[in-house]
Amino acid sequence: MATEEQVYAALRTVMDPELGRDLVSLGMVKEVHLQGGRAELLIELTTPACPLKGQIEADIQRALLPLGLEEVRVRFGGGVRAPQQYPIPGVKHVVAVASGKGGVGKSTVAANLALALKEEGARVGLLDADIYGPSQAKMFGLEGQKLKVDQDKRILPLEAHGVKVLSIANIVPPGQAMVWRGPILHGTIRQFLEDVAWGELDYLIVDLPPGTGDVQLSLAQLTKLSGGIVVTTPQAVALIDAERAADMFKKVQVPLLGVLENMSYFLCPSCGARTFLFGEGGGRRLAEKLRVRFLGEVPLEVAVREGGDEGMPILVRDPESPAAQAFRQAARELAAELSLTLFLPMA
Numbered sequence: 001m002a003t004e005e006q007v008y009a010a011l012r013t014v015m016d017p018e019l020g021r022d023l024v025s026l027g028m029v030k031e032v033h034l035q036g037g038r039a040e041l042l043i044e045l046t047t048p049a050c051p052l053k054g055q056i057e058a059d060i061q062r063a064l065l066p067l068g069l070e071e072v073r074v075r076f077g078g079g080v081r082a083p084q085q086y087p088i089p090g091v092k093h094v095v096a097v098a099s100g101k102g103g104v105g106k107s108t109v110a111a112n113l114a115l116a117l118k119e120e121g122a123r124v125g126l127l128d129a130d131i132y133g134p135s136q137a138k139m140f141g142l143e144g145q146k147l148k149v150d151q152d153k154r155i156l157p158l159e160a161h162g163v164k165v166l167s168i169a170n171i172v173p174p175g176q177a178m179v180w181r182g183p184i185l186h187g188t189i190r191q192f193l194e195d196v197a198w199g200e201l202d203y204l205i206v207d208l209p210p211g212t213g214d215v216q217l218s219l220a221q222l223t224k225l226s227g228g229i230v231v232t233t234p235q236a237v238a239l240i241d242a243e244r245a246a247d248m249f250k251k252v253q254v255p256l257l258g259v260l261e262n263m264s265y266f267l268c269p270s271c272g273a274r275t276f277l278f279g280e281g282g283g284r285r286l287a288e289k290l291r292v293r294f295l296g297e298v299p300l301e302v303a304v305r306e307g308g309d310e311g312m313p314i315l316v317r318d319p320e321s322p323a324a325q326a327f328r329q330a331a332r333e334l335a336a337e338l339s340l341t342l343f344l345p346m347a
């Protein structure tokens with residue numbers, strides 16, 4: 001009959017593929033129950049959205065095989081690991097979504113990544129800091145809704161599809177031109193972070209304006225961002241600007257968690273054929289050049305645009321569509337990269 005010590009010894013041979021250390025020394029083995037010929041394990045991953053769950057489970061099964069157990073059941077648990085210091089009280093991670101060029105789908109990506117992380121069990125907020133072209137209120141069907149404050153006069157974010165959303169569009173009347181001077185803008189970003197009752201969040205996703213301007217700078221100065229991602233299309237002009245956005249993160253010492261390529265190819269709704277409208281492989285090549293994780297390719301699908309216009313992001317509107325699946329995978333990659341930064345401090 002296998003003993004607990006033997007199980008732990010076997011688990012010491014199972015590596016977290018990304019961290020390169022074994023599950024026991026990483027403190028991931030939370031429970032080992034042995035009864036009869038059965039073992040039940042509780043493994044706490046660095047994030048519930050870990051993309052390598054399947055592989056880790058298979059490795060565990062393989063490592064315990066020589067112990068001759070009848071059955072090994074693996075449960076995965078644990079929440080999102082937090083940094084030593086929270087960037088905002090109650091908020092574990094602030095992640096910025098940037099793009100060099102406008103119109104590459106940054107807001108669509110921010111919305112769907114937020115929803116995908118929520119789907120994995122995380123508590124998620126979305127801050128629309130794209131003050132020149134806020135689109136999250138529309139994307140989440142919250143247009144025209146007024147914000148309320150709590151008894152401490154803190155702004156209460158709105159909520160849709162299980163994500164807390166705060167957009168400047170719910171503050172400034174629609175269609176009104178916004179001229180933001182540096183100090184006002186800085187103050188507004190500060191308010192978004194400090195005077196909003198975000199509550200307990202694992203991730204606060206921030207949808208930045210395109211380019212490399214004052215909002216980015218203010219955000220980096222006002223809070224400790226866990227990281228940022230850059231959204232691009234495969235097109236050469238977009239890639240040049242994307243590299244600039246990546247460089248901005250470097251300048252303000254924010255870890256670049258990855259590059260996501262959107263509008264990678266058009267997926268024909270009737271025959272499923274792929275047409276590479278903007279070229280092929282540019283996002284991956286950029287990620288390789290920058291030595292960061294490639295978060296994946298999201299196809300251009302009519303339903304993504306329709307969903308965005310109707311207040312139903314694709315993850316909600318058509319969860320099984322190729323774009324939704326690509327967003328889900330990208331969110332897992334992002335969560336995994338983020339938890340890596342907690343173990344391996346920035347070089």
Ligand SMILES: Nc1ncnc2c1ncn2[C@@H]1O[C@H](COP(=O)(O)OP(=O)(O)OP(=O)(O)O)[C@@H](O)[C@H]1O
Nearest residue numbers: 102103104105106107108210299300301304305308
């Ligand atoms: N994968 C996709 N498939 C189809 N349409 C998409 C996709 N991604 C984004 N879109 C559409 O492209 C348009 C621009 O997207 P979005 O507003 O997300 O871009 P953005 O980069 O945030 O723009 P801005 O620079 O104005 O902030 C929207 O109509 C959106 O619905």
